[in-house]
Amino acid sequence: MTAARAAVQTADPLEVAGVVTGVACVWLAARNSIWNFPIGILNGGIYLVVFKQARLYSDAGLQLAFVALLVYGWVKWLRKPARADASTAPALPITHTPRRVAAWLTAAGLLYALGAGFLFSRHTNAALPYWDSTTTAISLAAQTLLSRRNIENWLLWVAVDVAYVGMYWHRELYLTSALYAVFLVLAAYGYWQWRRELKAQEALVAPVLADAK
Numbered sequence: 154m155t156a157a158r159a160a161v162q163t164a165d166p167l168e169v170a171g172v173v174t175g176v177a178c179v180w181l182a183a184r185n186s187i188w189n190f191p192i193g194i195l196n197g198g199i200y201l202v203v204f205k206q207a208r209l210y211s212d213a214g215l216q217l218a219f220v221a222l223l224v225y226g227w228v229k230w231l232r233k234p235a236r237a238d239a240s241t242a243p244a245l246p247i248t249h250t251p252r253r254v255a256a257w258l259t260a261a262g263l264l265y266a267l268g269a270g271f272l273f274s275r276h277t278n279a280a281l282p283y284w285d286s287t288t289t290a291i292s293l294a295a296q297t298l299l300s301r302r303n304i305e306n307w308l309l310w311v312a313v314d315v316a317y318v319g320m321y322w323h324r325e326l327y328l329t330s331a332l333y334a335v336f337l338v339l340a341a342y343g344y345w346q347w348r349r350e351l352k353a354q355e356a357l358v359a360p361v362l363a364d365a366k
Contacts, residue, residue, distance in 0.1 A: 183343030226300030307344035
């Protein structure tokens, strides 16, 4: 604990900025706010530098992918549905992940985790190459589902945040490790909050479907 306390006291201001914007981003996402996207883009730029300095190259590259997915999600959440009830419906409703999407994300994740882990272990001085690449793959899948507003994104975030807490502590990024402990709590809250909203959506749509029959 002494080492952790000393690290916090001498923390890199850039890492502190990453912690603050990271908490804001996940909190806004859990609250179903579209403002999570611009804050997330800023957070990605900050952590690109932080992770590069810590030699977590896969996580550094992940930030670029995150920024691309955040832009995609921002546009997708803004798009209005072409439905009769579009005036009252959210721009993009919360849904469950289709099986085909889950299948291709699983396949792509496995391919990335093994391929990137091998390349980083053979050709760079990366720390924890396979662990880093696996958490990156899961994070990309989770962010993709978040951008699609699929509720299962929060289950992936819960799982990967547990792994991140240990990995960043191991790399002496104590503030970031603590940040991911907060993310873990927020991901659990996000799942609970989205489940409530999904049930509310289903209750709103049920009478419309009944009338259509």
